[in-house]
Every structure is written in structure tokens, then in C-alpha cells.
Amino acid sequence: MRTDKLQEAYDIEPVLVHFPLHPETPPEGRDMATFYAERGIDPEAAYSRMKGLMDKEGLPYSRRTHTYNSRLAQELGAWADTQPGGEAIHDALFRAYFVDGRNIGDPEVLVDIAAKVGLPANAAREVIEQRTHKQVIDQHWAKSRQYGVTGVPTFIVADRWSVVGAQDYAVFESLLGKLGKSPKGR
Numbered sequence: 290m291r292t293d294k295l296q297e298a299y300d301i302e303p304v305l306v307h308f309p310l311h312p313e314t315p316p317e318g319r320d321m322a323t324f325y326a327e328r329g330i331d332p333e334a335a336y337s338r339m340k341g342l343m344d345k346e347g348l349p350y351s352r353r354t355h356t357y358n359s360r361l362a363q364e365l366g367a368w369a370d371t372q373p374g375g376e377a378i379h380d381a382l383f384r385a386y387f388v389d390g391r392n393i394g395d396p397e398v399l400v401d402i403a404a405k406v407g408l409p410a411n412a413a414r415e416v417i418e419q420r421t422h423k424q425v426i427d428q429h430w431a432k433s434r435q436y437g438v439t440g441v442p443t444f445i446v447a448d449r450w451s452v453v454g455a456q457d458y459a460v461f462e463s464l465l466g467k468l469g470k471s472p473k474g475r
Contacts, residue, residue, distance in 0.1 A: 292444075295461055298472045305370075305379070306445075307363040307429040308438050311356065316394045318357040349388045357386065358394035360426065365399050367422040367429075369408060377406040 292303045325332045336352055343350035362382050369375030381402050385391040391398050396417045403413035416422060436445050444452040446464050 294458065295465070299465055299470050300473060301465070301470070305366075306432050306436075306438075307367070307426055308433040308441055308443070309430045310359065310441055312358065312360060314356060314358040314394070316358060318355040318392055318394065320355055321353055324356050343387075349384065351388045351390065353387070353390050355390065355392070357392045359386075360394070361396065361399055361417055362386075362393040363426045363429070364420060364422040365403060365413060365416055367425040368413075368416040369403065369406075372408055372412075374407055378403060378408065381406045 295301060296303060321332065325335060340350050366378055366382060369378040382393055385398065385402055386393050391402075393399065393402075396414070399417055400410050400413050404410040433443075436443070436451065438445075438451075440453060442454065444461070446452070447468055452460055452464065
């Protein structure tokens with residue numbers, strides 16, 4: 290991914306801020322046909338666009354039949370970031386949602402994902418049931434509103450510039466250059 294490549298090349302530390310993309314989605318999810326129809330979106334064009342973007346990044350992507358509420362997954366991810374090796378959950382959640390079509394709003398699915406990346410299932414279940422990281426995600430959502438984020442991905446650089454959507458690597462390099470950042474070793 291671009292952020293991984295940038296982190297290898299530059300002395301930067303990306304910070305993930307969660308965003309409420311379709312928070313109205315019910316826990317059981319919504320079928321994509323209805324989702325697209327309500328928005329006047331051509332499903333095949335949307336799939337082709339996303340598949341092309343994911344392929345360009347070298348990321349797996351499958352045709353999904355449903356969209357799911359990601360709030361609990363975000364809370365679990367915030368907790369996982371505090372655990373040794375917990376950052377692995379983000380890739381696992383991506384795969385579960387965009388490749389396997391799993392409901393990342395389902396607590397049992399989330400506990401399974403956490404366990405598969407080596408996090409303690411009982412602790413993950415407690416995080417979800419007790420909503421221990423709800424306030425963290427509330428703060429993330431407030432910050433994303435403060436920045437004016439309306440879609441994902443959005444990259445905020447130095448609290449001044451934003452890059453919205455999948456952009457070429459050169460866009461990020463140019464922005465880092467404006468900040469006076471040079472690649473490591475130069």
C-alpha cells in the first residue's frame with residue numbers, strides 16, 4: 290500500500306483516524322443492489338472502478354453482495370492497536386469485508402477475526418460487549434468531521450492538506466516535498 294511504501298521511504302508515522310462511512314447501516318447489513326439503486330449508482334461500473342483501484346494497489350478485492358456497519362470493527366481495531374501485534378487486525382478486517390464478504394458488524398465474526406490474528410478471543414469479546422473503545426471512535430469520528438472528511442480514503446497531512454481517494458504515489462511525494470520532507474538517506 291502507498292502508506293507502507295511512504296513509511297519505508299520517508300521518516301513519517303501514519304495515524305489511522307476512523308470515519309463513519311454509512312453509520313446508518315443496520316447490524317445485519319444491507320444488500321448492495323438496494324444500496325446502489327438508492328444512490329443511482331451502476332453496480333457494474335462501481336465494481337469495475339473499485340476492482341481497478343485495488344488491483345493497482347496490489348490488494349485483493351471481490352464482488353460483495355452486502356455492505357455492513359463497521360462501527361464495532363473500528364472499536365475492536367482501536368483496541369487491537371494497543372495490543373502487541375494487534376495492527377494485524379486491520380488487514381484481516383479488510384480481507385474479511387472486501388474479499389470474503391463477512392459481516393464485520395457481527396460480534397462473533399469480529400471475535401473470530403481477532404483470534405485468527407493472535408489476539409485473545411475473550412478480551413476481544415469483552416471489548417465488543419462492553420464497548421470499551423466507543424469513546425476512542427467517537428473522538429475519531431469528531432476529528433474526521435473537523436477535517437471535513439466525506440469519503441475514504443482521505444489522507445490529512447500536517448493538519449493542513451488533504452488527499453482524497455486513491456491517488457498516485459507521486460501525489461504523496463509531492464505533498465511531503467512541500468513539507469520539506471526528503472526520502473530517507475538523502
